Structure formats: C-alpha cells, structure tokens
Amino acid sequence: MTATSDLSADTTVLRALRKMRLPQTQRNRELGLLIFACAINAAAMALVQLGALREIEWTFLFYGGGLTVLVFALHILLRLRAADADPFVVPIATLLTGLGIAMIYRIDIAVDLQGWEAYSTKQLAWTAIAVVGASAVVFFLRNYRVLFRYTYVSGLAGILLLLLPFIPGLGVDDAGADVWVTIAGVFSFQPGELAKILLAIFFAGYLVRTRESLASTGTRFLGMTWPRAREFGPLLVIWLISLGIIVLQRDLGTGLLIFGMFVAMLYVATGKTSWVVIGVGLAVAGALLASQVLSYVGGRFANWLDAFNPEIIDRGGGSYQLVQGIFGLAQGGLIGTGLGQGRPYLTPLSQSDYILASLGEELGLVGVFAILCLYMVFASRGMRIGLAGQDDFGKLLATGLSFTIALQVFIMVGGVTRLIPLTGLTTPFLTAGGSSLIANWLIVALLLRISDGVRRQPRVVIG
Template structure:
C-alpha cells in the first residue's frame, strides 16, 4: 500500500514556514537593521494557519499527496514577504494603492478556511459530475456579471470587477474558471467518443467531423466576447486554452490543438485589427521601448520598469530588501514577479518557477492515477489552468507574449485570485486522496497484518 507520508508532510510544512520567516527577517535586517517587530505575530499566524490546514487534510484526506500543501504554503508565504517588503518602501503612492500585508494575511486565512471547508463538505469529488450543466451556467453568470449595470466596475481599463457593499471589489472570473473546468470535464466525459471520431485526413492529421466543431466555436466566441466586451485578455486566453487542453486530454487527437491554435490566431488578428484596446496591447508588446508608448497612459512604462528590475537583479539578485521594486507600477499585483526577480535574481525566479512546476506535476500525477474519466479530466484541467496562468503572467511581464490582466498565483495581492486558487488546491488534494487511497480490502488486510505483528 502507498504510504500516507503525513509526518513527512508536517516536516515539509514546518520547513516552508521557516523559510518564509527567514525571508521576513532578512527584509527587516536589510531595510532597518533590525528584525521586524511583527515577525513573531506573522510567524505564529502563518504557522498556526497551516497547522490547522494540515490537521483538516490529515483527517478528511489522509491519503492525499503530501507535497501539494507545503509547496503552496511556501509560495503563498513568499508572496506575503514580498508584499510586506513593498509596504515598507517609500514609494510615494497614495495609501489606497499601497500593498497591505495584514490584508493579504487575512485573505490567506479566508483562503485556508475555504480550502478546509471544501475538503470537509466535498467528500467525493465525483458528485460534481452530476452538476455539469449547473456548473456551466454558474460559470457563465460569473463571467458576464461585470457587464451588469450598477454592479460591474472598470479598473485599469478592464471591466472585470464587481462591487459588493461592505466587501469591496471581487473578480468573478477567478471563480468562473473553476466552475467552467468542472463543466468542461463533465461535458467532455459524456461527449468524448463523439468528439474523437475522425473526419477527413489532411496531410498526417485526422481532422474531426465538421458537425463536432460546435462546442469549440461556442467557447471561441465566448472567449472573444470576454476579450472585446470586458477588455480582459487574460481570462480570454485562460478560458479558451483550458478547453482546448481538456479536449485534447479527452480525445487524444492533436487535430483539436491545431484547430484551437488556428482559431486563436484568427481571433487575435481580428481583435487586433478592429478593437483599439487590443491594438494598444500588441503595440506595447512589439515596441516596448518606444518613447511615445512609454509616456502614454496605459503604455509600456510598467513593462519596461519590470524588465529593468529583472535585468538589474542579475543572476543572484540584490538581496531581499535591497532593491527598488517600488519603482515598478503595480509591483504588489500584476508585477510582483519582476519585483521578486530584482531581489532574488534569476536563481530565485527559477526556483520559484520550479515550485510552480512541482505543484502542476503533482496535479498531473493525480490525473494519471485517477480511476475514472471525470477525475482524470478534472485534475488535468485544474493543473493546466494553474500552469497556463503562470505562463501567461510570466510571459507577459517578460514580454514573451502581450501583457494581460492576470496575477501570479498565491503571490500577488488580491483576494479573488487567492481564494479561487486555494479552492483549486483543495479540489486537487481531494482527487489525489481518492487516487492514492487503496481499495477497502487492502486497508482491511493491512490492519489485520498489523494486529498479528503485535
């Protein structure tokens, strides 16, 4: 039988919290020459929070992958450190635009609560398959809710927020992605045999039948609508990419990937030709060092400042608390990755990307080990959107692709993305528990063996 590895998980969790606290102390020593006064409070808060998450996991998902929670804790903790570091900078920004470490710690608390509630309530993730079309409807409502008059709010040029009195702004697309992945998984399980049928053969690729293109065209239209109406390139890329990836996982046909690439290229060309805000994004992407674009409102200033910061960080970085990340616009949200790169260097960024890669790898391992098609698709889809989101934001801030409105998972300040990603991790943990759990007879035999050994 596979080992539960709960003791190893607790040890790794303690190590992750210790690394975060060392980084926190390093920031204070570098900036003020003394350990931050609130270090003990933050350390005990983060440690206690993660211990509570560990106890819930050990009780309700004892066979879950032991690496996922410590890895997420480390990334989330480093995000808290960077936000604390930015809050201590003399940036000259209005107080409303400054990073708030206490607010981010509170959001982390709420995220862990949602993580725990998901594990406690959702004892069998396969129950989500019965809610396939309900999840699809909820996802679409959340996706279009920022367009509702008197509810949606436009911030930084994107209509992706809704305002709730007493709560603040919420980005519903972050929760919509979870509901839509559940819908995609349930739909593709039901339709995968039809979608896998081949039509005409073009060169070495068996194209799908024309009558089966409907779902892809609908998702393509929805993604294009999000891009055009909400000016949200990030959610558009995330939605369409997730569907194509899950379609490939379900059918194993590379022709769907080819069709997805062609549709994406056509949609990008059409949007870039017709709509001004998309043209602006491509102009910044193609000519970031153009002085006119640099000075333009919403131009390339933040992109170039991020590139300058990563360049000045070099291989090993300037050290935590010794850079100038406050010079980067939106360093605590969209551009926290370049701010981290300035102080930790290329080495630190590669280590950070490896942590993300390990989280995605554990999710894909869960997908491979799952015993039913729905679990395979759901775990694969959730792992892909996490990896895809990291690629989109890192590609944007390094000018590999046009800049989008997504944030770095678990690191950037912002409640919606952090809460949604903690729920995503809870779903992966629940599915890994089901995939690693041995059959009941094996557990019974193991228990009898231990009794006889005693």
C-alpha cells in the same frame, strides 16, 4: 489446510498494515515539507526586515506565524479527513503564498503603508479566508465525483459570474477592464477567478459525456486525424465565448485562459493532436483579429512590439510599466540585490501585476528559476493526480485545474519578460489580491480531494 489459512490471514494483516502505513507516510512527508516551507517563509520575512529596516520587528511573528498556523491547521484536517491526499500540493502553495506576502510587505515598507492600509495585512487576511475555504472543501466534499452531477449547473454558474460586472451597481470599471464587482462599496472581488473553477467542472463533465463523438474517426491528413466539420461546434462555442469576454470585458487574459483550458482538456479527453492544432490556430486568429479591431488589445500589442519607443512609453502610461519591470529584472542579475535592498516599488503595481519582476530584482535569476520550478512541480503533481485516477471525470478535472495554473504562470511570466503581450491575469499565490488567492487555494483543495479519492479507489488485479 491450517497452514494455508494462516498464510492467508497473515497476508490479509500485512495488507491492512500497509494500507494504514501509507497514509501516515504521506502526511509525515507533508509535515516535513511544511516545516521546510514555513522556515523559508520566515527567513524571507526576516531578510526583508533586515534589508529594509535594518532590524527585526514584532511584525515578523505576525506575518510568519499567521500563515504557519493556518497551514498546520489544514494539515491536521488532512490527517483526519483525507489521509491519502497528495503530500506536495499544500507545501508548495504555502511556500509560494509566503514568498508573495514577504515581497508585498517589502513594498509596503518602501511606500510607508502600515496597519490595515498595508497590502500585506490585507493579503494575510485573504490568505486566512482562502485556507479556511480550502479546509471547508476538504471537510465537506467527501467524494469529488458528486461534482459530476452538477455539470451544467456549474457551467451556468460560471457564465453568470462572468456576467456579474455588467450588472448596474455591482460592476466596477478598473484599469479599463470590466472584471471587478463590489458589494456595498467595500468588498470587491473578481468573479472570473471563481468562474474558471466552475467552468473547469463543466468542461470535465461535458467532455466525459461527449468524448466518444468528439473522438470519432475523421479525415487523415498531414499525419493527423482531423475531426469532422460537425464536431467543431463545442470548440467554436467556447472560442466565441472567449472572444466575447475579450470584447465586452476587455479582459484578454481571462479569455485566453478559459479557451486554453478547454483545448487542453479536449486533448486529454480525445487524444487527438488535431484539436490542439485547431485550438492554437483559433487562438492566434482571435488575438490578431482583436488587435486590429479593439483599441485595448491593439495597445497591448503596440506596447509589446515597440516597448522602448519613447513615444509609446509616454503615451498615457503606454509601456512604462513593462520597461520598468524589465529594468528591475536586469538590475537583479543572477543572484539579485537581496530581499529588502532593491527598488521594486519603482514599477507600477509591483505588488500585484508585476510581483514576479519585484521578486526577480531582489532574488535574481536563480530565485525566479526556483519559483518557476515550484510551479512546475505543482502542475506536474496535479497532472499525475489526474492520470493516476481510474474515472474520466477526475482525470479531466485534475488535469484542467493543473493546466490552468501552468497556463496562467506562462502568460504572466511571458508578459513580464516581453515574450508575449501583457494581459490582466495574476501570478498564482504570489499576487496581492483576494479573488485570485481564494480561487487558487480552492484548486489546491480540489486536487487534494481528487488525489485522496484516487488512492482510495480499488485496484483491479488480473491473475
């Protein structure tokens, strides 16, 4: 009896030590990856200055050191408040954000923007706000399951944010799309970036409550089980809302993103391939209908299908941006011209909509593939976080947020490379702009909280 008791006590101690060791290992792994990411960012900033200015100036410490301090502060917070969180998410987001700042700074040098007027300075300020916001989520949101209580509140808040640009005095008509809101004529942001997070919370909570009816037996046809007609309601409602965004806000990208996110989460919730087939069919039908009815969408399709037609290039800008971006990518070739030695500034909005083409010109095809691999790992880690969870809400929320990043990257890369029509979305973490950066770092914080909660869930052992 004594030997048995001692053995049981030893086993308990070993389990406790193992639990204490695992979080420390996760954070140490994150620390090593963060050092590596910050070193790459610092090297990118130095190469930009050497290539464009032929010297390294003190601003190297400002941009490189600023981001490093921010992310290491977040790392310390994770050690204290979320020791079990995924160790790969923050380093990947840090590396992508740093590369974005380096390229934006390179374009600022070319067009001689300095001080607060420089996009890179504003981007670093937005990065500080974004990382502080992510830290606040990690600190205050101790249990992500609390969000499940606010399913319908989140949905309502998301819809209200999408409607903000239509309020007189707040909305700003920018580049033909009603997606911007300004406060006091100084502070501007895109409420749709935050709306996608709130809608992801709503979709996750709603599908947890209704997935039994949505996954009920339907009609077997062509090797798939098709849902009954009365179950189409939620999908049709989200489809109509997406079309409403495209029609009223003239924002093709956000409409496609929200609809795609819902279809992906619907598939994860029900496991029915037929929902994906129906969703893709509705998306194609909606895009074709919009291209025939709306001049805004029709122009996007014309620029895509006949981009190198001189008449289209000269027609009010037309496909000029698309063609310049393609020429820049071609100039970069396999290994690029080198940071600070290309001419990405020749492409309109090279620091925002076309930052991927700018990076492709100076880093080449190899650099673009490396960046896409970072996105792939980020999305796969998010999917893994969701699939590892035992509660359906966390699984759907993590999957939906990860898929949103992946779909956004696909839409932007496809638009820049002329695979699909160009939309008004941003490339996550890279693009100049505060709204997108804050929203994406909030997604990072939610994934960290979900992963920490998943690893802390008790495991049920049978036998």
